[in-house]
Amino acid sequence: MTPERFAHLADAYGADLRHWPAAEQEDARRLLASGETSVHETLRQAAWLDRQLDTHRAATPDPLLVRAVLAAAFTPASSSFWRRHWEWLSSLGIVGVGLAGAAAGMLVVSLSLPLTGTPEVLPSIFDHGDVELFQGLDAEENDQ
Amino acid sequence: MNETDPDLELLARVGNNEPEAVKEMVSRKLPRLLALASRLLGDAEEARDVAQESFLRLWKHAAGWRTGQARFDTWLHRVVLNLCYDRLRSRKGMPLLEDDFLAEVPDSAPLPEEQLQTQAQHAQMAAALAALPDRQREAIVLQYYQELPNTEAAALMQISVEALESLLSRGRRNLRAYIAESDLAPQQRKASPGRGKP
Numbered sequence: 001m002t003p004e005r006f007a008h009l010a011d012a013y014g015a016d017l018r019h020w021p022a023a024e025q026e027d028a029r030r031l032l033a034s035g036e037t038s039v040h041e042t043l044r045q046a047a048w049l050d051r052q053l054d055t056h057r058a059a060t061p062d063p064l065l066v067r068a069v070l071a072a073a074f075t076p077a078s079s080s081f082w083r084r085h086w087e088w089l090s091s092l093g094i095v096g097v098g099l100a101g102a103a104a105g106m107l108v109v110s111l112s113l114p115l116t117g118t119p120e121v122l123p124s125i126f127d128h129g130d131v132e133l134f135q136g137l138d139a140e141e142n143d144q
Numbered sequence: 145m146n147e148t149d150p151d152l153e154l155l156a157r158v159g160n161n162e163p164e165a166v167k168e169m170v171s172r173k174l175p176r177l178l179a180l181a182s183r184l185l186g187d188a189e190e191a192r193d194v195a196q197e198s199f200l201r202l203w204k205h206a207a208g209w210r211t212g213q214a215r216f217d218t219w220l221h222r223v224v225l226n227l228c229y230d231r232l233r234s235r236k237g238m239p240l241l242e243d244d245f246l247a248e249v250p251d252s253a254p255l256p257e258e259q260l261q262t263q264a265q266h267a268q269m270a271a272a273l274a275a276l277p278d279r280q281r282e283a284i285v286l287q288y289y290q291e292l293p294n295t296e297a298a299a300l301m302q303i304s305v306e307a308l309e310s311l312l313s314r315g316r317r318n319l320r321a322y323i324a325e326s327d328l329a330p331q332q333r334k335a336s337p338g339r340g341k342p
Contacts, residue, residue, distance in 0.1 A: 019288070053288055057266050058178070059192075062172045066174065068196060
């Protein structure tokens with residue numbers, strides 16, 4: 001490794017050789033051990049900036065945030081377990097609502113249709129024999 | 145790769161809704177995710193939102209996690225990065241709120257000299273990080289603070305390792321220049337080896 005390459009890596013990764021690309025760490029150590037003064041100076045400068053970076057404290061989780069995150073794990077909206085089952089149950093509900101709606105619709109249609117007229121226009125749920133009976137009654141009433 | 149993924153076993157237990165595993169996952173990942181988001185966004189409140197949203201996605205995907213995908217920690221970093229990108233894009237042109245980094249420090253009681261100095265150094269570094277271009281800050285946060293291997297950091301940023309090294313070098317030079325020009329820490333300036341400006 002050349003001192004230039006060493007400087008390039010120190011510029012990018014800082015002074016801690018453990019953070020350097022694994023394939024170049026050994027060469028870097030060897031160069032340092034060789035007593036080359038320029039690389040020691042390079043490393044000193046990188047270490048200075050590392051110390052500055054270390055003065056920055058990251059935000060730490062407060063108890064409120066921890067509680068909120070934990071609570072979300074067990075709510076149906078976020079828990080994978082409950083979500084899966086909730087979606088399954090929801091789909092059953094949607095099918096149920098659909099079936100109930102269809103049945104109600106058929107009932108409304110059947111009740112609102114006029115009972116007079118030709119058998120062809122009546123819903124097939126009526127037996128044609130019953131239709132003839134209804135038509136016969138209508139005819140008798142008209143005669144009276 | 146997944147044989148060495150240290151999170152897989154815990155993830156499976158989280159997928160089975162084991163309360164102890166859920167707690168362990170939070171203690172293992174929340175500080176790391178919050179640190180990442182807070183350093184990228186420079187806003188403590190937004191960082192909390194991002195951390196919470198990231199965990200919602202974690203809980204959602206835990207049971208369905210398949211081996212053969214990326215390392216779990218890498219995936220989690222990707223989630224946080226994407227959420228941070230969204231927020232950074234939505235406030236394009238607005239400066240980072242570096243003052244928020246100090247939000248946790250109580251200011252009611254007078255602080256001892258040493259604590260004041262620590263606080264000033266932290267504020268100076270927060271301001272220096274906030275002043276960096278987004279991509280340079282991201283590279284430094286992933287490589288230095290999150291201690292990700294260079295290949296992983298580059299993959300997360302969707303750039304080559306060479307491009308990552310270039311961003312890191314420029315970022316570190318900019319930080320050095322910012323600190324050297326700052327009025328906040330004269331003692332550090334005196335100790336500075338006085339490197340060239342970017």
